[in-house]
Amino acid sequence: MGLVYENITLKNAGDVSDVRRGFIKEPEIRQIKVLAMVDTGAEMLVISEAIRQELGLEVLGQQQIRLANEAVQNCQFTEPVEVHWKDRYTFTQALVLAGVNEVLLGAIPLEGMNVIVDPAKQQLAGAYGDEVIYKVK
Numbered sequence: 001m002g003l004v005y006e007n008i009t010l011k012n013a014g015d016v017s018d019v020r021r022g023f024i025k026e027p028e029i030r031q032i033k034v035l036a037m038v039d040t041g042a043e044m045l046v047i048s049e050a051i052r053q054e055l056g057l058e059v060l061g062q063q064q065i066r067l068a069n070e071a072v073q074n075c076q077f078t079e080p081v082e083v084h085w086k087d088r089y090t091f092t093q094a095l096v097l098a099g100v101n102e103v104l105l106g107a108i109p110l111e112g113m114n115v116i117v118d119p120a121k122q123q124l125a126g127a128y129g130d131e132v133i134y135k136v137k
Contacts, residue, residue, distance in 0.1 A: 004038040004122050006085060008105060010047070012055045013080035013091055030056045034103045038117055038124060042106035045083060045094045051103065052078060052096050065095065073097070085124060088113040 011031040018024045032054055039046075052059075057078040066072055076096040083090050083105070090112025110116070110124075118125040 004117055004124070005035050006038055006105065006124050007033060008036050008103070009033050009084040010045075010051070010055060010094075010103075011082040011084065012057060013082045015056070016082055030054065036103040036105040038110070039104045040107055040110065040117060042104045043108055044077075044106045045081060045092050045109050046097055046100060046104035046106065047078075047081075047094045048100045048103075049096055049098070052076075052094070055081065057081065057094065059096070060093070083109045083113065085113055085115065088115065088126075 009031055011029055015024065015029040015031075019026050019029060032051060034051070059076045060079055062074055062076055064072055065075055075098075078094045078096060080091045081094050083092060090109050092109045092112060114127045115124045116127045117123075
């Protein structure tokens, strides 16, 4: 399977909450559209420092992570981000990695949006289409 890229929108989740509470207007939501590499081997959403600043995301702390090349690196993690793809969205923290050139869309936000990688088409697809998987009795 080759590399899969998808257009996603990242929004400052705090700004979205502020709109619901009437503190700011919808056009004031800090957001950015990016082409993200879908990386099922990564757990989280990974962004650059420039994107963190553009979205106005606060750093909540630091943690050590292991990269695909087995190197261990310290990185920052942010307050929640809304990740939008087509008609689906989820909330997640983002990891901010030094020197990263592209956004990585990892397994946790993919699961949150209930999407999978379609290897034949090399694109994202709804895990079960629009079908409801679980029904409440």
